[in-house]
Amino acid sequence: MxxxxxxxxxxxxxxxxxxxxxxxxxxxxxxxxxxxxxxxxxxxxxxxxxxxxxxxxxxxxxxxxxxxxxxxxxxxxxxxxxxxxxxxxxxxxxxxxxxxxxxxxxxxxxxxxxxxxxxxxxxxxxxxxxxxxxxxxxxxxxxxxxxxxxxxxxxxxxxxxxxxxxxxxxxxxxxxxxxxxxxxxxxxxxxxxxxxxxxxxxxxxxxxxxxxxxxxxxxxxxxxxxxxxxxxxxxxxxxxxxxxxxxxxxxxxxxxxRGGLEGIRDLNREKAALLYDMIDGSEGFYRGCVDAGNRSDMNVTFRLESEELEKAFIKASEQEGFVGLKGHRSVGGLRASIYNAVPLESCKALVDFMGHFKRTHG
Structure with missing residues (x-):
């Protein structure tokens, strides 16, 4: 496979x-x-x-x-x-x-x-x-x-x-x-x-x-x-x-x-924290869309400084094997949906990609 x-x-x-x-x-x-x-x-x-x-x-x-x-x-x-x-x-x-x-x-x-x-x-x-x-x-x-x-x-x-x-x-x-x-x-x-x-x-x-x-x-x-x-x-x-x-x-x-709902909760929090820490620590390169106290652990939404840069992000991510990062057509931007079955390793790979993209486009 x-x-x-x-x-x-x-x-x-x-x-x-x-x-x-x-x-x-x-x-x-x-x-x-x-x-x-x-x-x-x-x-x-x-x-x-x-x-x-x-x-x-x-x-x-x-x-x-x-x-x-x-x-x-x-x-x-x-x-x-x-x-x-x-x-x-x-x-x-x-x-x-x-x-x-x-x-x-x-x-x-x-x-x-x-x-x-x-x-x-x-x-x-x-x-x-x-x-x-x-x-x-x-x-x-x-x-x-x-x-x-x-x-x-x-x-x-x-x-x-x-x-x-x-x-x-x-x-x-x-x-x-x-x-x-x-x-x-x-x-x-x-x-x-x-x-x-x-x-x-x-x-x-x-x-x-x-x-x-x-x-x-x-x-x-x-x-x-x-x-x-x-x-x-x-x-x-x-x-x-x-x-x-x-x-x-x-x-x-x-x-x-995986330990029932408590085990799944802990894993989901870890995945979400990886992404939000990358967004918050990017010195404004990535901008979270949602008030910090109401952020979803399932759908992480964020923006870049321009739609052109967001298009470049999506194109580059797809070339690296990432799927589904384009935001909903009604709001635009970027979105990573990290439901229960999304592995922690996928979130780590996304964070690595986001760091690389910032270094090359920041």
Missing amino acids: NKRAYNFNAGPAALPLEVLERAQAEFVDFRESGMSIMEMSHRGAIYESVHKEAQERLLALLGNPDGYKVLFLQGGASTQFAMIPMNFLGQGQQANYVMTGSWADKAYKEAKLIGETHIAASSEADNYMSLPKLTDISLSDNPAYLHITSNETIGGTQFKQFPDTGSVPLICDMSSDILSRPFDMKQFAMVYAGAQKNLGPSGVTVVIAKEDMITSSPKHLPTMLRYSTHTSNDSLYNTPPSFGVYMINEVLKWIEE
Whole structure:
């Protein structure tokens, strides 16, 4: 095999090499069935055992909180943006949102199509380069829920703590930092995430929610848009993305092998510190985009003094085997996405490259 790329893509993103190699070994003949897992019925005992194992393993990593259910859905986090208000926003209530960037804005706009909404806090005035203080979150008079985005992939901000909403359900889009650190699942009514950044391949959306929230959905909703449909059928109402669920289970095993969420957190902090130390110590050659207290450990965003120099950086990095360092088209700049599966060695190589680029272009 040729040398693997230094993969800093924002999503679909790097997967653990060990997981890819396990999947390769099992690809043609899974558990001596004479079939790939992609070929077998999702109603069969073999697939159902993998499906259940992934659900149980995910809850175990979160401390087995009582009363929660794991769903494997399709349609990405973007479908959840609509499903959440469709299922939970009642007459006379308001869907509350904390506005922190592009993905929070997309979720909010979907809710506006469904019913009454309220912006509980926003960092738009700072161009979303910081986060609102938790003490500045102001709920509406009759909130159905509060929705937050834990990590903004495009801007590069991340909540380090989460608001205490009391009896108001707290719902969180964790698509870009789920399982990157420990968190108290009991603080949330629902957490959801597209798999393609920290959990597995694209095509699976994971929902972890209090069972009493997702067992009774409005009957006027289309069948596939009711959480109760998927809850009562254990995410097997229709054909699930079976290979993606299998891969999630393997990624969860990989996280267990690295000390669970505490071990993964320590590794992610080490990777992020390498990059931010390079940026902060570059005497202004590299400039971090985000307020230092709100910087993401998953998406490191930075700029150079001109777009021309940034283009030169991207071109030179690609020649050295680095992939995905161009910032999102909506904001420009540079971005290194360093999700769980990005090796420490890749981050060290990037820091070395950044140092060399500064010496030759500074």
